[in-house]
Amino acid sequence: MVKVGVVGYGVIGQRLADGVALQEDMELVGVADVGPTLAVRALKEKGMPYDFYLAVEENREKTEEVGIPISGNLEDLIKKVDIVLDATNAGIGAKNKVLYEKYGKKAIFQGGEKTSVADVFFHGYANYEKGIGKQFLKLTSCNTTGLIRSVDCLDRAVGVDSVMIHIVRRVADPGDYHRGLTNALKVDPVPNHQAVDLMLIMPHVKATGVLVHTPVTHGHFITVFAKPKKKITKEEAIAIFKEHPRIRLVRIADGFLGNASIFRYARDLGNPRGDMYEISIWEETITPFEDHLIYSLHIPQESVVIPETIDGIRAAMEMQTDRLEAVGLTNKYLKIGGYR
Structure with a gap:
């Protein structure tokens, strides 16, 4: 079971967390963000289905004031996972990469980061094979x-x-x-x-x-x-x-x-x-x-990259080396194509 963490619980991060949670061969360890954003407040109101890790220590007091339970800091989350899905704002992922390298973790960055942040510019269907076993992947926009x-x-x-x-x-x-x-x-x-x-x-x-x-x-x-x-x-x-x-x-x-x-x-x-x-x-x-x-x-700009990001987990972690087997499992767990 591959352990996954999501850093940045915004438009893409929320959807990545939900998508990973649906994968039967992956475990969502938790999500990290800077403080009590609206998305994090909604997470609390939904009963905290995911553990929350605070990325900015200065915001601990205001986070605790609104009753959001904190499971640790950003580095605590990184230590617990095999791979990080970085869905932070453009430029932040490149800074976070230092931490991922420090702990020897793999990471997947979203389209807002520069291509140079990763070993491979990745797309699940078009070049899955190039991502197999790599430490850092970056998704297309x-x-x-x-x-x-x-x-x-x-x-x-x-x-x-x-x-x-x-x-x-x-x-x-x-x-x-x-x-x-x-x-x-x-x-x-x-x-x-x-x-x-x-x-x-x-x-x-x-x-x-x-x-x-x-x-x-x-x-x-x-x-x-x-x-x-x-x-x-x-x-x-x-x-x-x-x-x-x-x-x-x-x-x-x-x-x-x-x-x-x-x-x-x-x-x-x-x-x-x-x-x-x-x-x-x-x-x-x-x-x-x-x-x-x-x-x-x-x-559909808010959700279209979720399947390809999960494909990236499969490639980087060498869960599947066959492209069609990998994307097929992602599709199955996300229930994509079931209307046909």
């Missing part, structure tokens, strides 16, 4: 994670020569205030980092793309112009995507009009926090055009 799922899926089926990407990016997560209140779009330079990151994971695929920030909170929208190595029909593309457990095919005709429809559907399913682990591809957007295949997809 939420956009890149979902994007690579779809491109890797096509690539393994028919081969992909290149992709052009247009991203409509949500400006902040629900509940965030730090981005301010805006009524504007913001354009990033070409190529966007997701295209560059895709080429780091899949160096045989040429990629470029545009990114537009938009003032919404529920999900990113990506249109991909992929150039397969051989022409495929719409029906063939649909069949390929349907085979991937972490891709959900949706239709405008069924009422999936956009990001809000998918978020509402996830809530109607009873998914915690309205999360969806799968990316969604609209069937009506899957269109062969000359030598390209066009399709559009939805990225």
